[in-house]
Amino acid sequence: MTGRSMPVPARRRRRDGEARRESELDAALDIFSTTGLHGASLDQIAERAGLSKTNLLYYFPSKEALYLAVLRRVLAVWLDPLQSLDAGSEPAAAFRSYVRAKLTLSRDAPQASRLFCLEIVQGAPLLRPELEGPLRDLVEAKAAIIRDWSAAGRIGPHDPHHLIFSIWAITQHYADFAVQVEAVTGRNLDDPDFFERTVASTQALILAGLGLR
Amino acid sequence: MTGRSMPVPARRRRRDGEARRESELDAALDIFSTTGLHGASLDQIAERAGLSKTNLLYYFPSKEALYLAVLRRVLAVWLDPLQSLDAGSEPAAAFRSYVRAKLTLSRDAPQASRLFCLEIVQGAPLLRPELEGPLRDLVEAKAAIIRDWSAAGRIGPHDPHHLIFSIWAITQHYADFAVQVEAVTGRNLDDPDFFERTVASTQALILAGLGLR
DNA sequence: GTCTATATCGGGATAGAC
DNA sequence: GTCTATCCCGATATAGAC
Numbered sequence: 263m264t265g266r267s268m269p270v271p272a273r274r275r276r277r278d279g280e281a282r283r284e285s286e287l288d289a290a291l292d293i294f295s296t297t298g299l300h301g302a303s304l305d306q307i308a309e310r311a312g313l314s315k316t317n318l319l320y321y322f323p324s325k326e327a328l329y330l331a332v333l334r335r336v337l338a339v340w341l342d343p344l345q346s347l348d349a350g351s352e353p354a355a356a357f358r359s360y361v362r363a364k365l366t367l368s369r370d371a372p373q374a375s376r377l378f379c380l381e382i383v384q385g386a387p388l389l390r391p392e393l394e395g396p397l398r399d400l401v402e403a404k405a406a407i408i409r410d411w412s413a414a415g416r417i418g419p420h421d422p423h424h425l426i427f428s429i430w431a432i433t434q435h436y437a438d439f440a441v442q443v444e445a446v447t448g449r450n451l452d453d454p455d456f457f458e459r460t461v462a463s464t465q466a467l468i469l470a471g472l473g474l475r
Numbered sequence: 476m477t478g479r480s481m482p483v484p485a486r487r488r489r490r491d492g493e494a495r496r497e498s499e500l501d502a503a504l505d506i507f508s509t510t511g512l513h514g515a516s517l518d519q520i521a522e523r524a525g526l527s528k529t530n531l532l533y534y535f536p537s538k539e540a541l542y543l544a545v546l547r548r549v550l551a552v553w554l555d556p557l558q559s560l561d562a563g564s565e566p567a568a569a570f571r572s573y574v575r576a577k578l579t580l581s582r583d584a585p586q587a588s589r590l591f592c593l594e595i596v597q598g599a600p601l602l603r604p605e606l607e608g609p610l611r612d613l614v615e616a617k618a619a620i621i622r623d624w625s626a627a628g629r630i631g632p633h634d635p636h637h638l639i640f641s642i643w644a645i646t647q648h649y650a651d652f653a654v655q656v657e658a659v660t661g662r663n664l665d666d667p668d669f670f671e672r673t674v675a676s677t678q679a680l681i682l683a684g685l686g687l688r
Numbered sequence: 689g690t691c692t693a694t695a696t697c698g699g700g701a702t703a704g705a706c
Numbered sequence: 707g708t709c710t711a712t713c714c715c716g717a718t719a720t721a722g723a724c
Binding site for chain 2: 296379385394420424428430431436438443447463466470471
Binding site: 516517518528529532537538 | 716718
């Protein structure tokens with residue numbers, strides 16, 4: 263028992279623990295998003311994270327718990343941009359920046375988008391409560407703002423739900439269906455020129471649909 | 476060895492065989508589309524198809540072969556509506572009917588849409604050749620038509636690829652993300668009223684984007 | 689063609705030493 | 707906290723009787 267075997271200060275330990283946990287979640291996101299929950303093995307994830315399977319199960323009680331932890335982290339990031347649709351904004355500018363923010367996420371965090379997509383397509387067995395609670399509430403709040411803009415004549419009439427779905431669908435398509443986009447166009451969002459064209463094209467479509475410009 | 480044990484006429488046998496195969500593929504589509512390739516078990520599929528697992532493996536050499544057979548059948552149906560974008564049509568009418576056809580498919584064959592989505596999101600390990608071949612060619616042909624319409628001033632300027640992607644993304648969203656749509660709106664495409672509103676909303680968005688009406 | 693039985697294997701999870 | 711060894715179950719696939 264020497265001084266060197268004594269525990270390090272608590273704050274340092276916690277910071278290390280959080281960094282470790284983050285890197286494990288990153289590895290799990292990598293694997294889960296390309297093979298799904300059932301297609302992925304703990305061995306793969308552990309290898310990518312640089313530890314043993316047993317060790318991974320020391321930090322997470324089960325495979326499903328790990329999956330769920332990844333999923334929750336994804337959802338938080340994924341909904342964030344919608345916050346920027348603010349009642350005080352100019353509608354055209356607000357939609358333009360929302361479209362850009364979502365496409366930026368599709369470019370920079372495509373795996374998060376894909377994992378979310380996989381979960382929803384399979385019926386959201388684990389995420390359904392989050393959809394019917396927080397997500398629904400957030401969408402309703404933003405739909406109210408859009409409805410107000412419409413009532414005030416600042417944008418043309420358009421069902422807020424369908425409008426939001428359309429923006430989600432288009433922007434996430436470039437992450438979720440990236441291989442198809444690449445098969446057809448030979449390009450993806452990592453190409454700066456293609457990215458800017460995609461942003462401009464989507465903004466134009468949405469704004470035209472709202473009767474703006 | 477009585478006459479009754481003799482083989483039935485070949486045509487009858489083949490028709491029965493095709494019906495049996497179809498019902499097996501239907502069952503497989505059901506299961507694969509809700510759990511993915513790895514999440515599905517042959518037992519589940521066999522049970523839904525009304526035969527034993529052993530028997531199923533008598534007709535299909537392996538699980539993956541069954542999966543691939545389902546996938547190919549899906550792709551054919553899925554691309555079909557795009558054929559209707561014909562150079563001889565009136566652009567506005569052509570897009571309107573294409574949007575309706577795609578949303579009808581999302582309503583009537585949501586599982587096909589979801590299976591296709593699952594495969595693409597995971598990188599299309601089995602379907603990539605089809606994407607880079609037939610699908611790419613079909614899209615290019617239709618993009619040329621759209622480009623001609625644009626050059627002739629019959630529709631506003633819009634990148635054909637992005638336009639097609641947007642239509643795909645929006646229309647398939649209502650099948651692939653149905654649980655999310657339901658969580659937010661409490662409705663789905665099986666509701667006739669909701670279906671018609673979705674069609675109208677999507678048509679309006681696309682046509683506005685093209686500068687039509 | 690359909691059944692029962694079984695070989696075989698991958699992978700999630702646990703035990704226990706260190 | 708990390709390792710080795712192992713248990714155990716579900717699932718694909720095959721063998722062989724009928």
